[in-house]
Amino acid sequence: MQMHNTIRDEVLLDVRSLETHFYGEESVTHALGGISFQIMKGETVGVVGESGCGKSVTALSILRLLPKLTARTVGGEVRFHGQDLLKLSEQEMRKIRGGKIAMIFQDPMTSLNPVYTVGHQIAEAIQIHTGVSRSSALTEAEEMLRFVRIADPERRVSNYPYEMSGGMRQRVMIAMALACSPELLIADEPTTALDVTIQAQILRLIVDLKERTGTAVMFITHDLGVVAETCQRVIVMYAGRIVEQASVMDLFARPMHPYTQALMHSVPDRRRGRQSRLPEIPGIVPNLRDPIIGCSFAPRCPFAIDICREKTPVLRDIESGHAAACWRSEEIVCA
Amino acid sequence: MAGYILRRLVSTIAVMVMVGIFVFLLLRLAPGDPAAMIAGRSATEEMIAGIREQLGLNDPMPVQFMHWVGDMLAGDFGTSILAGRPVLELLSQRLEPTLSLAILTMILAVTIGVSFGVLAAWRAGGFVDRILTGFSALGYSVPVFVIGFFLIYFFAVRTHWLPVQGYVPMSNGIALWFMHLILPTVTLGLGFIAFIARVTRASMLEVLSEDYMRTAVAKGASSYAMLFHHALKNAGVPILTVVGISFAYLIGGVVITETVFNLPGIGRLVVDAINNRDYPIIQSVLILTSGLYVLINLTVDLTYMLIDPRIRY
Ligand SMILES: Nc1ncnc2c1ncn2[C@@H]1O[C@H](COP(=O)(O)OP(=O)(O)OP(=O)(O)O)[C@@H](O)[C@H]1O
Ligand code: SF4
Ligand SMILES: [Mg+2]
Numbered sequence: 003m004q005m006h007n008t009i010r011d012e013v014l015l016d017v018r019s020l021e022t023h024f025y026g027e028e029s030v031t032h033a034l035g036g037i038s039f040q041i042m043k044g045e046t047v048g049v050v051g052e053s054g055c056g057k058s059v060t061a062l063s064i065l066r067l068l069p070k071l072t073a074r075t076v077g078g079e080v081r082f083h084g085q086d087l088l089k090l091s092e093q094e095m096r097k098i099r100g101g102k103i104a105m106i107f108q109d110p111m112t113s114l115n116p117v118y119t120v121g122h123q124i125a126e127a128i129q130i131h132t133g134v135s136r137s138s139a140l141t142e143a144e145e146m147l148r149f150v151r152i153a154d155p156e157r158r159v160s161n162y163p164y165e166m167s168g169g170m171r172q173r174v175m176i177a178m179a180l181a182c183s184p185e186l187l188i189a190d191e192p193t194t195a196l197d198v199t200i201q202a203q204i205l206r207l208i209v210d211l212k213e214r215t216g217t218a219v220m221f222i223t224h225d226l227g228v229v230a231e232t233c234q235r236v237i238v239m240y241a242g243r244i245v246e247q248a249s250v251m252d253l254f255a256r257p258m259h260p261y262t263q264a265l266m267h268s269v270p271d272r273r274r275g276r277q278s279r280l281p282e283i284p285g286i287v288p289n290l291r292d293p294i295i296g297c298s299f300a301p302r303c304p305f306a307i308d309i310c311r312e313k314t315p316v317l318r319d320i321e322s323g324h325a326a327a328c329w330r331s332e333e334i335v336c337a
Numbered sequence: 338m339a340g341y342i343l344r345r346l347v348s349t350i351a352v353m354v355m356v357g358i359f360v361f362l363l364l365r366l367a368p369g370d371p372a373a374m375i376a377g378r379s380a381t382e383e384m385i386a387g388i389r390e391q392l393g394l395n396d397p398m399p400v401q402f403m404h405w406v407g408d409m410l411a412g413d414f415g416t417s418i419l420a421g422r423p424v425l426e427l428l429s430q431r432l433e434p435t436l437s438l439a440i441l442t443m444i445l446a447v448t449i450g451v452s453f454g455v456l457a458a459w460r461a462g463g464f465v466d467r468i469l470t471g472f473s474a475l476g477y478s479v480p481v482f483v484i485g486f487f488l489i490y491f492f493a494v495r496t497h498w499l500p501v502q503g504y505v506p507m508s509n510g511i512a513l514w515f516m517h518l519i520l521p522t523v524t525l526g527l528g529f530i531a532f533i534a535r536v537t538r539a540s541m542l543e544v545l546s547e548d549y550m551r552t553a554v555a556k557g558a559s560s561y562a563m564l565f566h567h568a569l570k571n572a573g574v575p576i577l578t579v580v581g582i583s584f585a586y587l588i589g590g591v592v593i594t595e596t597v598f599n600l601p602g603i604g605r606l607v608v609d610a611i612n613n614r615d616y617p618i619i620q621s622v623l624i625l626t627s628g629l630y631v632l633i634n635l636t637v638d639l640t641y642m643l644i645d646p647r648i649r650y
Contacts, residue, residue: 065555067551067554067555071462096557096558096559097557098557099554099555099556099557100555100556100557101557104555104556105555107548107551107552107555109548112547112548112549113548113549113551113552114549114552115549115552115553115567115571116549116571116645116646116647117570117571117573117644117645117646117647118570126556126558126562127556127557130556130557130558131557162646162647164646164647175552178552178556179556
């Protein structure tokens with residue numbers, strides 16, 4: 003594959019052993035237990051996993067947006083163009099946020115500032131990173147609204163968020179995120195809060211704009227179906243770790259981790275719209291406060307054997323470009 | 338919008354008419370005969386009766402009331418019984434110290450109170466926050482005159498850094514004017530600073546945890562822009578409300594402060610007028626301050642719309 007080669011040459015984001023903790027009254031939650039992955043220039047990578055597995059924390063750790071008082075990234079590196087973002091000063095980090103790496107969030111209803119017009123909010127992002135005048139930033143903001151296919155952008159630019167529907171607000175969020183032509187867009191469940199028909203529109207918009215701008219996308223979702231439609235590569239997370247990583251084709255053709263297999267066997271009902279969560283897999287997600295001994299999926303895994311409960315499997319290449327963290331991947335994939 | 342303003346104006350007029358009736362009756366029904374006061378101790382019955390006739394005190398109450406209202410609308414607030422000069426003239430002579438004190442106090446209270454509250458919310462539980470907690474306990478619980486005497490003792494009597502009392506008009510030099518107003522302003526302002534800072538802090542804390550604040554950080558906004566651009570305007574409605582309330586309390590606080598610091602303002606004029614039953618002055622000041630109060634309320638309500646576009650009446 004030609005695409006594969008160009009991708010392999012240029013690593014955009016290189017996350018190494020990223021470890022993030024939350025500090026409670028008496029306990030420490032190990033939200034990220036040392037995860038490593040790469041995103042290539044222009045690539046779309048899906049991040050899937052059940053609620054609470056650490057998808058959002060991964061995104062927030064990369065951009066250093068975690069709540070200051072309760073959370074800290076205690077280890078690892080986030081190399082962006084080879085430069086470790088975790089070592090940057092707050093001021094240098096501000097240039098990255100919204101400039102080189104932009105992020106859109108799950109709930110467009112609450113993610114826009116209610117007391118400023120959407121044009122103002124898009125223009126602000128442009129002004130921060132380019133230093134152009136207010137009026138030309140506003141003109142550009144209007145252009146961005148057209149870019150995300152909002153009808154009547156001349157009028158909409160001076161709308162307040164409350165005057166817009168959820169889908170339109172998410173378009174505004176996308177316009178704001180893409181305004182400064184970021185190299186990486188992190189989309190944290192950008193369609194989960196929307197109606198099903200709107201979900202499809204927004205998804206198509208992201209895919210389309212991604213193709214036109216060449217931005218790399220880290221696409222966080224509950225929905226494996228969405229991953230299949232939009233992504234080139236997938237990262238499957240479980241309990242703060244990556245359990246499987248492969249190209250979309252490989253993953254769907256031959257899932258190598260029992261957790262991924264379980265996810266696939268129960269593809270969520272998309273018609274249920276905003277309720278559509280990952281399928282119910284029997285068993286309990288491990289408590290991230292206790293140290294995990296052995297494989298964290300063992301209590302729910304139909305393939306678990308003694309070694310699974312004693313030693314933690316590390317993520318390893320089972321095949322070229324296809325990694326899994328499971329003692330029995332080779333057996334399972336053949337079965 | 339226009340309909341709302343119209344409705345507000347009508348209700349404002351209704352309020353002012355009620356205030357007028359109340360003020361009018363309050364003083365007519367109060368013990369003590371103003372005619373006798375004017376005439377003095379050695380006056381004869383005839384002299385007092387003459388004065389009563391001259392002041393129109395013999396007319397029926399409604400007629401007196403209509404006269405009084407009509408005169409006020411024509412800009413005539415009556416003549417001081419004691420000084421024998423138009424009330425408006427007396428008031429305007431006393432206006433500068435009072436306005437200076439009130440405006441400086443509000444500027445101090447709003448700027449310091451809001452910044453203090455914003456910083457305390459930004460670093461909740463931190464150094465500034467703890468200072469604010471202690472300070473506002475003080476600002477709430479200690480009466481104005483106690484703070485005033487304390488400040489006078491340390492900054493004027495002991496150190497001679499600032500004048501003890503008195504007022505110097507602006508025309509005699511801004512610096513001197515300002516020096517004389519520092520202690521009164523701080524004295525009067527402390528409580529308001531605490532009040533405004535507490536409300537700002539609470540309101541900001543709520544806003545800072547909103548999703549759109551994270552969006553702002555994600556687009557690269559600076560801490561300053563985060564706090565004062567994105568958060569403060571959202572936190573603005575409760576803050577504006579307490580600023581409005583502070584204005585109302587300010588009117589009372591000014592009287593005490595003028596007495597403590599011996600400032601020749603309207604507050605002192607009123608205190609003297611009450612002691613001497615100088616009705617025209619008391620009535621005028623009551624009416625004018627009520628009017629001011631109603632006007633501030635109206636302004637505050639209309640300003641809500643500027644702060645939050647979702648508020649429409
Ligand atoms: N603000 C927080 N305070 C304490 N712990 C948190 C906080 N946010 C996340 N965590 C912890 O981090 C873990 C991962 O959370 P995260 O938000 O990344 O999950 P997620 O995969 O994004 O889930 P979802 O699909 O529901 O968004 C949670 O299980 C929780 O224990
Ligand atoms: S390591 Fe063992 S328990 Fe864990 S997923 Fe593989 S088979 Fe299941
Ligand atoms: Mg999440």
